[in-house]
Amino acid sequence: YKAIFTINDKQSQEKMDALRALGAEVIVCPTAVEPEDPRSYYSVAQKLAKEIPNSYYPNQYANPQNPEAHTLTTGPEIWEDSDGRITHFVAGMGTGGTLTGVGRYLKSKNPAVQLIGVDPIGSLYYEKFKKGTVGRALPYVVEGIGEDFFPTTMDLNLLDDVYQVTDQECFVWARKLARMEGIFTGGSSGGAISVALQVARGLPADAMVVVFVPDAGDRYLSKIYNDDWMRRHQYWEAEWQATADQVVRWKQKRHPGERLIIVATGETAQRALQLMQDNEVSQLPVFDEGMCVGTVREDEILNLALRGADLAQLVLRECMKAPLPVLDLEAPIDRVTYLLTNESPAVLIGMGNKEYEILTKYDLIEMLASLTESPAGAKRGPVKL
Ligand SMILES: Cc1ncc(COP(=O)(O)O)c(C=O)c1O
Structure with a gap:
């Protein structure tokens, strides 16, 4: 075929x-x-x-054989393997084939079994289930769950509850499942595990929560299991849960009275170079009316001088480069490290009231070094701020 x-x-x-x-x-x-x-x-x-003549369109969204396959196979398998003790079934909501098909079988065996759907934020299911209304579908990244319409293979009336999940939650939990349990699966399974754990938390010891993990991890090697992809899309969850705020506070304590040195767009390259040398820094943010509009770097100014530019006449407006990225105080530390290692030598942290602090790779290294060393110089355990 x-x-x-x-x-x-x-x-x-x-x-x-x-x-x-x-x-x-x-x-x-x-x-x-x-x-x-x-x-x-x-x-x-x-x-x-x-x-196409003689073609067959399986149409997973409207084909009754989709849920039926789960009623005939997945449902009985779960019922038998759990010796009929299953109390809750948690699964992602895509076409609905899994939840509807398994749900029909399990409820026929024990109507008290709770069916719990897992829906990504941006999909229409959650609002339809909770309020009966149809919201606006928004983009999300996790594959295989959520819909932007209502397929006939999904019987929402059968469900007992629906939980929403974020993309990050799906990916972080898929990664945890691989490392902690050796179960190598995808984002929809990560979301289902996250919800199953929330459901299980409030249940008595004799409850049995079965969570459906339908996927294979090698389909996501370039995404969920790629550290760089996770960082680039800000899904990475650092084991060290610090924020930019903590680094800024540490820096201010370590170097009291030190203020962000800035230059104005109308100042000359010579003045900027002098400021950098006086303060032993290699770049300066260029500000205009309280906003960072550019950056000048020592090596770039020296290059201009070597090419014959008159530094005393050259104003920064004409030679500055793109401004440094600006993050707020709540930004996770891994966002700061990602920018510092991949995109920019420094980042600005907005402190409110048009005030900024600058963080460089050196600040992070200095802080980590001080936190991981005991007074005697020996290494301590995990970093705690
Ligand atoms: C990776 C993944 N997870 C979950 C689902 C959802 O399953 P169902 O369509 O039975 O609701 C699908 C459906 O194709 C899927 O591909």
């Missing part, structure tokens, strides 16, 4: 590669369009099914 898959562009490259490796044709469609839009992956699949 010839297989054609329509898939949206937020799905991982690994999924597309695997389908193509198996000989399928993959048509990638935009995620950011309405389901009725002719470019959506739903519409493209329907169109192909109409156009």
Whole structure:
């Protein structure tokens, strides 16, 4: 058989590669369009099914065999493996095939079994379940769960509760599951585990929560399991849970009275160079009307001088580079370290009232060094601020 898959562009490259490796044709469609839009992956699949003679369109969103497969297989397996002791079933909400199919079977065996759906923020299910209203679908990154319409394969009336999850929660929990339990899975499973743990927390000891983990982690090696991707998209959760505020406070205590040195756009390169040398810093933020509008660096000014620029005449407005990134005091420390190691030699921290503090890699290293050394110079345990 010839297989054609329509898939949206937020799905991982690994999924597309695997389908193509198996000989399928993959048509990638935009995620950011309405389901009725002719470019959506739903519409493209329907169109192909109409156009291609003798084709079969499984349509997972409307095919009763989707939930039925779970009623016939997954449901009985869970019931039997738990010896009928299951009290709660937690699963991600995609087409609804899993929850509806498993739910129908479990409720037929014991109507008291609680069915709990896991929905990403941005999907329509949560609001529909809680209030009966249809909100506005917003983008989210986790794959496989949440919908921007209501498929007939999902029976929301069957559910007992729905929890929302964030992308970060899904990814961080998927990573924890791999490291802590050796279960290598994807973001929708991470979200389901996160919710299952919240549900389990308030339950008596004889409750049995079963959580459905439907995926394989190697489909997300370039995303969830790629440290750089996690940092770049600000999903990384550092083991050291500090904020920029703590580093700023530490710096101010360590160097009392030290103030951020700035230059104005109208000042000369010579003046900036002098200021840098006097204060032993290698870059300065350039300010205009209380806002950071640029940066000047010592090595760049020296380069200009070598190329014949008259530093006494050259105003910074004409030679400054892009401003330093600005973060607020609540910014997580891993955001600061990501910017310092990948994008900028320093970051500005907004302190309110148009006041700023500057943090460099050196400040972080100095602080870490002081926190991990005991008075005798021996290493201490984990860093606590
Ligand atoms: C990774 C992943 N998680 C969860 C789901 C949700 O399952 P269901 O469609 O049965 O609701 C899917 C559906 O394809 C999926 O691909």
